Amino acid sequence: MKPRVVIIGAGNVATHLAKVLSKSAVILQIFSRNKENADALASQLAETPITTDNIDDIVSEADIYIVSIKDDAIKPLVDKIKANTALWVHTSGSVPMTVFSDKMKRYGVLYPLQTFSRDVDVDIAEVPFFIEGSDVDVQKEISDLARLMSQNIKIADSEQRKRIHVAAVFACNFSNHLWAIAEKILQEGGFDFDVLMPLLRVTLDKAGKVSPAEGQTGPARRGDTGTMSRHLELLDSDTAQIYRLLSQNIMKQYNITPNI
Amino acid sequence: MKPRVVIIGAGNVATHLAKVLSKSAVILQIFSRNKENADALASQLAETPITTDNIDDIVSEADIYIVSIKDDAIKPLVDKIKANTALWVHTSGSVPMTVFSDKMKRYGVLYPLQTFSRDVDVDIAEVPFFIEGSDVDVQKEISDLARLMSQNIKIADSEQRKRIHVAAVFACNFSNHLWAIAEKILQEGGFDFDVLMPLLRVTLDKAGKVSPAEGQTGPARRGDTGTMSRHLELLDSDTAQIYRLLSQNIMKQYNITPNI
Numbered sequence: 399m400k401p402r403v404v405i406i407g408a409g410n411v412a413t414h415l416a417k418v419l420s421k422s423a424v425i426l427q428i429f430s431r432n433k434e435n436a437d438a439l440a441s442q443l444a445e446t447p448i449t450t451d452n453i454d455d456i457v458s459e460a461d462i463y464i465v466s467i468k469d470d471a472i473k474p475l476v477d478k479i480k481a482n483t484a485l486w487v488h489t490s491g492s493v494p495m496t497v498f499s500d501k502m503k504r505y506g507v508l509y510p511l512q513t514f515s516r517d518v519d520v521d522i523a524e525v526p527f528f529i530e531g532s533d534v535d536v537q538k539e540i541s542d543l544a545r546l547m548s549q550n551i552k553i554a555d556s557e558q559r560k561r562i563h564v565a566a567v568f569a570c571n572f573s574n575h576l577w578a579i580a581e582k583i584l585q586e587g588g589f590d591f592d593v594l595m596p597l598l599r600v601t602l603d604k605a606g607k608v609s610p611a612e613g614q615t616g617p618a619r620r621g622d623t624g625t626m627s628r629h630l631e632l633l634d635s636d637t638a639q640i641y642r643l644l645s646q647n648i649m650k651q652y653n654i655t656p657n658i
Numbered sequence: 659m660k661p662r663v664v665i666i667g668a669g670n671v672a673t674h675l676a677k678v679l680s681k682s683a684v685i686l687q688i689f690s691r692n693k694e695n696a697d698a699l700a701s702q703l704a705e706t707p708i709t710t711d712n713i714d715d716i717v718s719e720a721d722i723y724i725v726s727i728k729d730d731a732i733k734p735l736v737d738k739i740k741a742n743t744a745l746w747v748h749t750s751g752s753v754p755m756t757v758f759s760d761k762m763k764r765y766g767v768l769y770p771l772q773t774f775s776r777d778v779d780v781d782i783a784e785v786p787f788f789i790e791g792s793d794v795d796v797q798k799e800i801s802d803l804a805r806l807m808s809q810n811i812k813i814a815d816s817e818q819r820k821r822i823h824v825a826a827v828f829a830c831n832f833s834n835h836l837w838a839i840a841e842k843i844l845q846e847g848g849f850d851f852d853v854l855m856p857l858l859r860v861t862l863d864k865a866g867k868v869s870p871a872e873g874q875t876g877p878a879r880r881g882d883t884g885t886m887s888r889h890l891e892l893l894d895s896d897t898a899q900i901y902r903l904l905s906q907n908i909m910k911q912y913n914i915t916p917n918i
Binding site: 558 | 904
């Protein structure tokens, strides 16, 4: 029998999960504080579920409740919700599963390590899902739920999940910001970010193959202080500060002594 | 008639360029301070060129000399070389083309914006080559030379090239270092860098499609100080310093006021 699921949230993560789950589960209801968002998501599903923006109207007969809203909004929502004996999971990388423990009996986490947006298609079957359950049976249920979406399921407790999340901030959010800095530097010289794409693709492939620590290159890795000084002259003070700190950290990492 | 080329250097860049050029040019000679490296490169080419580790033995009858050695070694090499009227180019992102001007008449730069290593194959036809010539005719010759290798040729003076190089340091070298930091954080939690690869691929695709500045996500972009504080608790002091500086820079960029 298909599990009956309520999706709480209508953002990018909720949308991607609801779409893929609707193939093998019954989506009973979509809740969003913004009714239009809930309706927009509902309309994308084959069997259009009911929608609500009223917490009190969340149906009680579902098997699974997936809470996919902003991190800081999870606790306030759980506080307001009626307790029941269904399975409750959230999809956050940084919120402990105990956010449910005062209210619910069977709960856990289903954290997909991926960024979801309207602009880029994602093959969800390859996305790693990190799961955690309030007991062994619950964990098994969450694993079964995750397996409806992906082949790549890993168990991670709240502490491990926090590490994964902070690692993702470094690897993705911060890298992306460095790309934005690079884009700005290029644009000031009359070039587009595009010129960096072939280099970035190879750099990422290499990191995946030989590990980023082994694949490190560049002036700091070589201790090439001449190039680093010339680069620093070109940068505004904020950007120079980032250049200096990251170069120093690379040199420290590889026991290179010259300082900039 | 095929141009006759001398390759000065036998590192990764020299090797990749020599291999692709050997299809449409005659590689006369490979010079390297390390004779074994020169021989190793020569042996990979169809018509094995002569090799030398003696600057005085560099042949004088070539049409083109490609200097592909460490940045700081270019000037000392040029100082020792006999002047001639052939075309001289180096492949460095950060050395001005005037490094040749005291000695040579026809010179310039042929800078491939790519990282070359033994581990990862590169489709050189897609690599952007940034070129610069000492005069218009020379620039045309360098453009013709570049076109033997790639379809993606752009003109950049030494100042622009310096910008491109520093942009590449941010986009690739520094990102790679952040991936190395992420790898370490993951390993301490019992996971491999691999778990981040699907997320990284999508993040990079998105940066290429909508520009990195538009695609920025994460706790700093949201001004989510709760998550940032929890992350900082987890990090050693050096890594926390990087986390703090990059988060502050992101918040500043997007006019988000809370500070960490």
